[in-house]
Amino acid sequence: MDTVLLSRQNLQHQSSGRATILVRLGARSDQLTYEPGDHVGVHPANHEQEVERLLARLEDQPALNDLVCVQRRQDRQTAQGKVQSWVQDTRIPPCTLTQALTHFLDICSTPTCDLLQHFAQLAGDSSDKKQLEILSQGGSRFEEWRWEKNPTVAEVLQEFPSVCAPACLLLSQLPLLQPRYYSASSSPHQYPGEIHVTVSVLEYRTGGGTGPVRQGVCSSWLNRVSTGDSVLCFIRRAPLFHLPADPSAPCVLVGPGTGVAPFRGFWQQRQIDIERGQNPCNMMLVFGCRYSDKDHIYKEEMIEAKNRGALREIHTAYSREQEQKVYVQDIIRKNLSQEIFQLLDSQAGHLYICGDVTMAQDVSQTIHEIVAAQAHLSPSEAAAYIIKLKDENRYHEDIFGITLRTHEVTTKIRSTSFTFWQESTIMTGCS
Numbered sequence: 243m244d245t246v247l248l249s250r251q252n253l254q255h256q257s258s259g260r261a262t263i264l265v266r267l268g269a270r271s272d273q274l275t276y277e278p279g280d281h282v283g284v285h286p287a288n289h290e291q292e293v294e295r296l297l298a299r300l301e302d303q304p305a306l307n308d309l310v311c312v313q314r315r316q317d318r319q320t321a322q323g324k325v326q327s328w329v330q331d332t333r334i335p336p337c338t339l340t341q342a343l344t345h346f347l348d349i350c351s352t353p354t355c356d357l358l359q360h361f362a363q364l365a366g367d368s369s370d371k372k373q374l375e376i377l378s379q380g381g382s383r384f385e386e387w388r389w390e391k392n393p394t395v396a397e398v399l400q401e402f403p404s405v406c407a408p409a410c411l412l413l414s415q416l417p418l419l420q421p422r423y424y425s426a427s428s429s430p431h432q433y434p435g436e437i438h439v440t441v442s443v444l445e446y447r448t449g450g451g452t453g454p455v456r457q458g459v460c461s462s463w464l465n466r467v468s469t470g471d472s473v474l475c476f477i478r479r480a481p482l483f484h485l486p487a488d489p490s491a492p493c494v495l496v497g498p499g500t501g502v503a504p505f506r507g508f509w510q511q512r513q514i515d516i517e518r519g520q521n522p523c524n525m526m527l528v529f530g531c532r533y534s535d536k537d538h539i540y541k542e543e544m545i546e547a548k549n550r551g552a553l554r555e556i557h558t559a560y561s562r563e564q565e566q567k568v569y570v571q572d573i574i575r576k577n578l579s580q581e582i583f584q585l586l587d588s589q590a591g592h593l594y595i596c597g598d599v600t601m602a603q604d605v606s607q608t609i610h611e612i613v614a615a616q617a618h619l620s621p622s623e624a625a626a627y628i629i630k631l632k633d634e635n636r637y638h639e640d641i642f643g644i645t646l647r648t649h650e651v652t653t654k655i656r657s658t659s660f661t662f663w664q665e666s667t668i669m670t671g672c673s
């Protein structure tokens with residue numbers, strides 16, 4: 243789906259040192275259909291500087307405007323014996339090398355052991371060759387190196403300057419650049435033809451905080467694209483994270499930080515429902531962030547939603563405003579145990595949890611404890627109670643898969659691609 247960037251706004255205060263952006267996307271055609279709670283898959287582009295850095299190290303490059311296409315050699319056993327043919331790789335459409343490295347290939351993740359093995363074979367210097375061979379064995383040396391530097395492909399080629407890497411090797415061996423998912427942060431009824439996302443712009447230092455600064459591919463790209471530029475994306479339905487079919491069912495929404503993203507769509511939808519004359523349900527928001535003045539994203543919108551009856555209660559945990567850190571699960575345990583239990587137990591209410599996996603586990607643990615205490619159940623009976631809530635589709639989780647897990651997933655995807663691409667490949671200019 244082709245959308246256009248309508249606007250971008252940093253929701254955090256400058257002094258926070260972090261950026262969380264509200265990105266408004268507008269559909270170029272009228273095919274935008276989604277519900278609050280659904281996900282948007284965004285196809286990002288790699289940073290121009292990273293692409294240029296890599297291009298500067300590649301051998302055998304086609305001319306700038308030449309289209310390239312990748313072909314794979316296929317061996318077939320026939321009655322006449324083994325026949326070899328070249329079949330076109332459909333992973334990447336015919337495009338220039340720069341386009342392939344910008345839009346289609348993952349050039350920012352650390353190369354896998356298989357690619358390092360190729361680099362070792364192509365190294366002219368014996369010391370480079372030896373080190374690359376050691377790294378390509380995987381194991382603790384590779385893991386330490388990756389943890390310390392998390393190097394991109396260009397950085398690996400910089401570290402081992404004697405490697406002559408042909409463009410065709412990377413075109414055939416690099417994994418595809420994956421889309422990133424974001425929760426829809428708007429209601430299509432409040433903003434027809436638009437879809438909003440709330441994105442935490444990822445920036446970190448490798449080596450546990452001592453290495454070079456790294457930026458997340460997609461979040462930094464969304465923070466860079468200009469108004470009016472195209473953003474290719476698609477909707478992924480999340481039917482298990484939609485508002486209850488019965489609009490009068492009460493809901494508790496737990497979403498600290500960017501975990502509040504889908505709930506903005508929920509309260510916008512409820513505002514529309516109220517305007518249309520429906521009876522609003524009791525919707526309670528439990529939000530958390532570090533500081534009230536720097537990180538409380540959508541503060542005014544939350545207050546407005548409360549004034550308009552879409553949110554009945556807002557509870558906020560500011561984790562850094564007192565000596566001992568306070569998180570959403572702490573205020574749930576301390577102030578809301580009874581209310582949440584009653585809502586789930588006697589009012590057929592729904593619980594929604596959105597955010598990173600650690601928070602979701604902590605909140606889940608707290609809810610188990612609350613159920614056990616309020617209903618006088620053993621831990622295993624409380625667990626069975628929660629499973630029943632899930633079976634009844636009243637306990638909803640939307641877990642972002644913390645960034646470190648994203649890396650594991652990417653690694654898995656890469657190794658799968660490698661198995662597929664073991665066969666010889668060739669790049670041909672076909673402009």
Ligand SMILES: Cc1cc2nc3c(=O)[nH]c(=O)nc-3n(C[C@H](O)[C@H](O)[C@H](O)COP(=O)(O)OP(=O)(O)OC[C@H]3O[C@@H](n4cnc5c(N)ncnc54)[C@H](O)[C@@H]3O)c2cc1C
Nearest residue numbers: 422423424425441442446458459460461503642645648649
């Ligand atoms: C269903 C779903 C919904 C989501 N919804 C949202 C949402 O609404 N808003 C939102 O902001 N995000 C959301 N995410 C997360 C989002 O999809 C991306 O993972 C996130 O934006 C990072 O992508 P990126 O391309 O910027 O970073 P990438 O380039 O993918 O970089 C991430 C990688 O950086 C590395 N990394 C990160 N931090 C560190 C560190 N401290 N030390 C070492 N390495 C590190 C890890 O290897 C990690 O895999 C969601 C994810 C899922 C699965």
